[in-house]
Every structure is written in C-alpha cells, then in structure tokens.
Amino acid sequence: MTRRILTATTLAAATALLRACPPPNAIGPDGGNGDNPASCAPDATRFAEVVDLPLLQATCLSCHVVGGPAESTRMVLRGGTTPDVHQHNLNTVSALMGETDANGLSLFIAKPTNQHENGHGGGEVVKAGSADAARLDYVVGWLSGELTDCTPPQNLVAA
Numbered sequence: 001m002t003r004r005i006l007t008a009t010t011l012a013a014a015t016a017l018l019r020a021c022p023p024p025n026a027i028g029p030d031g032g033n034g035d036n037p038a039s040c041a042p043d044a045t046r047f048a049e050v051v052d053l054p055l056l057q058a059t060c061l062s063c064h065v066v067g068g069p070a071e072s073t074r075m076v077l078r079g080g081t082t083p084d085v086h087q088h089n090l091n092t093v094s095a096l097m098g099e100t101d102a103n104g105l106s107l108f109i110a111k112p113t114n115q116h117e118n119g120h121g122g123g124e125v126v127k128a129g130s131a132d133a134a135r136l137d138y139v140v141g142w143l144s145g146e147l148t149d150c151t152p153p154q155n156l157v158a159a
Helices: 002-020 044-060 083-094 131-143
Strands: none
C-alpha cells in the first residue's frame, strides 16, 4: 500500500514538473517558448515582410507552386498577399527547418544558393552573401530558435 501511494505521488510530481518545463521549441501561452522570447514566435506578418513577399513569391514561386517544375518537392508555396497564404508558406518553410545537407547547412539556404551536394533544380537563384541570402539566414535562425534578438535588420524588411 505504501509503495502504491509513493508511486502515485511520484507520478503526480513528475507530471507537474513536466508541465512546468515545456520541451524546447514548444510554443507557450504567451506565444514564446523556453528557448525563445515571445517576440521570436513564428509570425506570418514578419515572415511575409522579411522573406515571403520579397524573395519566395518574387523568385521561388515560379517553380515551387502546384503545377510548377518543383511541385513534387516538399516546398510548394502559394502566391498572394492574404494572411492565410503567408501562414501556409510559413508552415511549409517551418517544416523544413531541421533539415541540413551533408555539410550541416540548412536546406532552406543550401538549395537556392546551389550549395547543396545535389544542387538545386533551378540552379543558383540566390547569391551567397547577398541580401536575399541574409533573408534566408535570418529566417533559419528565427524559426530554429537560434536568435537572441528577433528584430529583423531593417534592410531585410520589405517596404
């Protein structure tokens, strides 16, 4: 009897502790997580300003769209300026965040800069070291929870 009570008490304490300490990258009630301040939480508006409109829709959408040459990839985007379009594109990109090439470079950077070991179907569409490459780098840091300051540099925010 004492053993059963101790086990139940231990289980209740462990459950309370797990609830108090969410896993890394879990989004909490304030929109943030244990590793990332609330201002770093995925946000479709910021995503649209920094990368979706100025780069993904301006450059990648011609191939990475239903009916396009890259429709069989995992990065199939939508075009438009509505919040649901930006949210779809944010979700699509977020799903790729943990993936890297053989050199440890994020696929989101390696593919468009044509640095991936298997290349990129569209060749180099983003020059390494360019403003667009900085957009990709910012988004990878932001969505991977690696940024300590989530405010995007002003030169990356579309007017």
